[in-house]
Amino acid sequence: MSEAHDHPIAYTALQPGTPVHTSDGQPFATVQAVLVDEKVSVFDGIVVETTDGTRFVDADEIGTIYTSHVRTTLTAEQAANLPVPDRSNLVDIKPPRTMAERLRRKFGRKL
Template sequence: MQDPGPPIAYLALRGGTPVYDRAGNRVGTMEHVLADERSDIFHGLIIDAAPPLPRHAFADADQIAELHEQAVLLSVEGGELHALNERTGAGEASIEEGKLRARLEEAREWVGRHH
């Protein structure tokens, strides 16, 4: 991995920025920032993933270690990202799992509208 450049805020992140897992493997490129801009709350990133990952994956905010001008650095391995082509079950879930489920659904809807 080359120099990731200076740290940036999620609002300055550009589509096409390379995304690397915690081992330094490139897992794809950032396609879309998922956030509530009114409340300035960052939810995560939709990633155009490289094989063997599914075409689109979601990195929840807690799976992201650092945002830089030239790279996104994850705090997890690529295989721990959330696949956007898979639906989660409708069973009982904690509040945190419910929030993640809502973010995943929002990410899936975005991918559906743009691909």
């Protein structure tokens, strides 16, 4: 799917397994997890799985998150030299819940 027919999404809708591309559109990884600073609810970046293992892509290196892929601002050389993530701060983003699911979880009963 081309970006012209794809839709940008928020990081909270990003799913594991989503392809991650360099700035020129070449896939180099897939999303493994999303990193969020929970204290201030700020997107910090994504953890990706590459052929060389798990790596971290900082939020500043994310161009646009689309429904079908993540476009980074990285060149192929930069993508090949990404750091290993600090797992102490990892938070996996889950699919959004319905209002009924949120209320049920909050109040512990069926609605």
